Amino acid sequence: MLNFFSSKPLIDDISCEWMFDTFEWALTHFDHQEFFQRSQLIQPTNDFFPGNIDSRHGMAETIFNHVVKYAGLSHWPLQLQAPQLFNPQPPALLDLSAVQRDSSGNHTLPALVALQPLAMTYNHQQASKPGDLASSYAHHLAQHMVAQSQQLPLGGAEDFNASTEIVAIFMGFGVMMANSAYTFRGGCGSCYNAQANRQATLSEDHVIFALALFCRLKGIATGDATRNLKGYLRRNFKQALKQIEREPVRLQQLLALK
Numbered sequence: 486m487l488n489f490f491s492s493k494p495l496i497d498d499i500s501c502e503w504m505f506d507t508f509e510w511a512l513t514h515f516d517h518q519e520f521f522q523r524s525q526l527i528q529p530t531n532d533f534f535p536g537n538i539d540s541r542h543g544m545a546e547t548i549f550n551h552v553v554k555y556a557g558l559s560h561w562p563l564q565l566q567a568p569q570l571f572n573p574q575p576p577a578l579l580d581l582s583a584v585q586r587d588s589s590g591n592h593t594l595p596a597l598v599a600l601q602p603l604a605m606t607y608n609h610q611q612a613s614k615p616g617d618l619a620s621s622y623a624h625h626l627a628q629h630m631v632a633q634s635q636q637l638p639l640g641g642a643e644d645f646n647a648s649t650e651i652v653a654i655f656m657g658f659g660v661m662m663a664n665s666a667y668t669f670r671g672g673c674g675s676c677y678n679a680q681a682n683r684q685a686t687l688s689e690d691h692v693i694f695a696l697a698l699f700c701r702l703k704g705i706a707t708g709d710a711t712r713n714l715k716g717y718l719r720r721n722f723k724q725a726l727k728q729i730e731r732e733p734v735r736l737q738q739l740l741a742l743k
Contacts, residue, residue: 493724495690495694495725496728501732504691505698505735505739507638507639508651511651512655516585519557519587520702521702521703525555525588526657526709526710527657527660528660528712533551533555534551534619544612548619551619552619552623552626555657556586557656558626559587560595561579562596562603563603563626563629564604564605565604566604567606568608568609571604571606572604573604574601576599576604579599579633580597581597583634584633605622605625605626607622611683614665616661617661617683620661621683623662624650627649631649631652650662650685650686650687654692655699657699662683662692662696663693663714664718666683666692689718690725694729697729698725702736710722
C-alpha cells in the first residue's frame with residue numbers, strides 16, 4: 486500500500502550511498518577514535534572562536550588556530566601565511582604510519598617535523614566573513630590530511646574536492662560548511678562580495694545530509710545541531726535524518742567502527 490505520509494528523501498539514492506561510503510572511508514583512515522570520543526560539532530559562536538581582533542590578519546590567524554585545534558591537527562607543522570607572502574609549493578610528505586588526531590587540547594600526540602611547514606593562506610576578503618573563512622580552512626585541512634594519508638577518496642582524484650568537503654564535515658565543521666554552501670546575492674547586489682564567499686563543491690542538500698549523518702553517529706540532538714543553521718536549512722536537516730533512519734544496516738556498519 487502506498488504511504489502518502491512518508492517523507493521525501495533529501496538526496497537521491499546514489500548520493501545517499503556515496504555519503505555512507507565516504508563516511509566509512511573517513512572512519513577507516515582518519516582516526517575513528519577521535520571521531521567518536523573527542524570530536525565536537527563546531528558552532529560559529531564566540532564560545533568556539535573567542536578573541537579580540539584588531540586586524541584582518543589577526544582575524545584570519547585566530548580563526549586558523551582554532552580550526553586547527555578542533556580538527557585535531559595541532560601537532561602537524563601547519564603554518565598560516567599572509568596572502569602577499571604565500572608561495573604555493575607541493576607539500577613534503579610527512580612520516581605517517583596512520584593519521585592520528587587529538588582535539589582534546591591535551592597535546593598527547595608527538596609533534597610532527599617537516600623541513601618545510603605545510604603552508605596555508607587565506608582570501609583577504611573572507612576575513613569579513615568568519616564562518617566562510619573557518620569553513621575554507623577546514624576544507625583545506627581536510628585536503629592536506631587526505632593528501633598526506635595518500636588514501637585516494639572514493640571516485641579517485643575526480644571526486645577529491647567533494648570528498649574532502651565531507652571530511653571537513655566529518656571533523657565537525659558541518660554547520661559552517663552548510664551555512665556557507667550557498668550565498669544569495671540579493672536584489673541589487675550592493676552588499677554582495679563574491680570574493681568573500683567560500684567556493685563550495687557540494688550542494689546545500691548534500692552538505693546538510695552529511696551534517697545530519699555526523700550528528701546521528703555522534704548522538705547530537707537536533708536542537709543542538711540546528712540552532713546556528715540558517716533558518717531554511719533546519720527543515721532539510723530533519724528531512725535528512727528521516728532518510729538516514731531508513732538505512733539501518735548502513736548506520737550499524739558505521740557505528741560498529743567505534
